Amino acid sequence: MPAAHRDFRSIWFFSLLAGLFMVVLLGAAWLIDQQQQQVQQATQNLQQRMGPEVLRLQRLGRNLLQIHHEGDRLLLTDSRVERREALLLVTLVSQHPSLQQDPRVAQQAERATQLLGEAAADLARSTQGRAAWRARWEPLAAELMHTADDLMSQAAYLPGTDLAALTQVARQARYQLLATMVLAGLFSLVFLWLLHRRVLQPLLGVHQALLKLQAGQALPMLPRSAVREVVVLGEALNTLAATMTENELVRHQLEFQAHHDSLTGLPNRRHFMAQAYELLHRLRREHRPALVGMADLDFFKRVNDEHSHAAGDEVLRQCGRLLREALRTQDLICRFGGEEFAFVLVGCDVRAGLALAERLRHTLERHQFILPDGKVLPGMTVSIGLAPMGVDGLEKALGEADKALYRAKGEGRNRVVLEERTVAA
Numbered sequence: 001m002p003a004a005h006r007d008f009r010s011i012w013f014f015s016l017l018a019g020l021f022m023v024v025l026l027g028a029a030w031l032i033d034q035q036q037q038q039v040q041q042a043t044q045n046l047q048q049r050m051g052p053e054v055l056r057l058q059r060l061g062r063n064l065l066q067i068h069h070e071g072d073r074l075l076l077t078d079s080r081v082e083r084r085e086a087l088l089l090v091t092l093v094s095q096h097p098s099l100q101q102d103p104r105v106a107q108q109a110e111r112a113t114q115l116l117g118e119a120a121a122d123l124a125r126s127t128q129g130r131a132a133w134r135a136r137w138e139p140l141a142a143e144l145m146h147t148a149d150d151l152m153s154q155a156a157y158l159p160g161t162d163l164a165a166l167t168q169v170a171r172q173a174r175y176q177l178l179a180t181m182v183l184a185g186l187f188s189l190v191f192l193w194l195l196h197r198r199v200l201q202p203l204l205g206v207h208q209a210l211l212k213l214q215a216g217q218a219l220p221m222l223p224r225s226a227v228r229e230v231v232v233l234g235e236a237l238n239t240l241a242a243t244m245t246e247n248e249l250v251r252h253q254l255e256f257q258a259h260h261d262s263l264t265g266l267p268n269r270r271h272f273m274a275q276a277y278e279l280l281h282r283l284r285r286e287h288r289p290a291l292v293g294m295a296d297l298d299f300f301k302r303v304n305d306e307h308s309h310a311a312g313d314e315v316l317r318q319c320g321r322l323l324r325e326a327l328r329t330q331d332l333i334c335r336f337g338g339e340e341f342a343f344v345l346v347g348c349d350v351r352a353g354l355a356l357a358e359r360l361r362h363t364l365e366r367h368q369f370i371l372p373d374g375k376v377l378p379g380m381t382v383s384i385g386l387a388p389m390g391v392d393g394l395e396k397a398l399g400e401a402d403k404a405l406y407r408a409k410g411e412g413r414n415r416v417v418l419e420e421r422t423v424a425a
Helices: 010-076 080-094 103-125 130-157 160-214 228-259 269-286 300-307 309-326 350-366 394-410
Strands: 003-008 225-227 290-297 332-337 340-346 382-388 416-418 421-423
Touching: 010 080, 010 103, 010 130, 010 160, 080 103, 103 130, 160 228, 228 269, 269 290, 269 332, 269 340, 269 394, 290 309, 290 350, 290 394, 300 309, 309 332, 309 340, 309 350, 340 350, 350 382, 350 416, 382 394, 394 416
Parallel strands: 003 225, 382 416
Antiparallel strands: 290 340, 290 382, 332 340, 416 421
C-alpha cells in the first residue's frame, strides 16, 4: 500500500475530533441548562406573583356575583325569611376583607347593601312597591355584573405577560436544543464520513485483498490511506503476500522434487505408483483396458564407461524427454530406477499397446544423442516388457512386465515382449 505523504495516527485524530465534539456538546448543554433555569424562574415568578392576584380578582368577582344573585332573590321572593337570609348574606359578603381592599368594589357593595336593606324593610310592610324597588335595583345589578366581568377578565389575562416571557424563553430553549441536535448530526456525519473514507474503506480493501490472497489470487493494488495504522497494515499485508508467494513457490518446488526425478524430470517411482493405483481403480470401474510396461536401456553401462557419467546422465535426460513425448497425455511414465522406466498405457488393448511400444523403441533407436562434450551418440536400443492389467492388481502386472523385460534381454535385447509373445526387432 503506497503511503501518503502526510500520514497520521487515527487514534490521535479521532480522539481530538471526539474531544472537540464533547466541548461543543458541553457548551450547548450549558446554554440549554441556562434556558431551563430561566424557564423555571419565570414559572416560579408566575406561581408566586400571579397566583395570589388571580385568586383575589376571582374572589372579588364571585363575591359581586353573589351579591347580585342574593339581591335578585330578595326582590323576587314573597317569604320574609328568605328576604332576611338574602339580606344577611349580602351584608356578610359586603363586609368581607377582600371587598374592603378594593375601593370601587367596596363602594358598589355598600350601595347594594343599603338599597337592599331599604327594599327589605319596605317589602316587609307591603309588597306593592316591589316593581319600584326592582326598577331601582336593575341599574345597580347591571353595574355589579359588569364589574364582576371586568374582574374575571383581569384574572384571565393577568398572567399573559409572564406567560409570553415564559413562552419566549421556552422557544429559545427549543431552538437551542434543535441547533444542538443539528450540530450533533452534522458532526456525526462528518465523523462517519471521515471514518469511512480514512479507515473503513481502506480496511475493506485490505479485507478484499486478504480474501483474494486466501483464494490464491494475485494481491490487488491496495487503496491509499493517510491513517498510519492502515498504512502499516497494508505494508504488513504486502510483506505477507510476498512471503506467501515465495512459500508457495518453494512448496511447489519441494512438491515437484518429492514427486519427480531430479535428472529426467519424470515422476519418480513413489509418485508413479500413487498415480497408477488411482488411475487403474478408475479404469476398472469404467471397464477399460490398460497395459503396464517396463523399459530398460540396452548396454547403458558402456555409455558411462566410454563417455563419462555426465554423458550417461544426458542420455537418460534425453530418453526421458523422448519417452514423454512419444506417449499420450493420458498415459503415465516414470523413471523406475537407474536406466529403467515404467509406464501405463491407458485404454490400450494388446495390439495397440504393442504398436505404441514399438514406436517408443524406434524413437530411441533413431534418435541422435548429443553428449555434453559435443559428440553424437547414434542411438540407444531399449528392451520393453508389456503385461495387461488384470484383476490381480498393479504390483502383479508390474512383476509380469518385469519378467517380460528380462525375457526381452535374454532373447537379444532391442525388442518388445508381451508375456510369452515376442515382437522381433
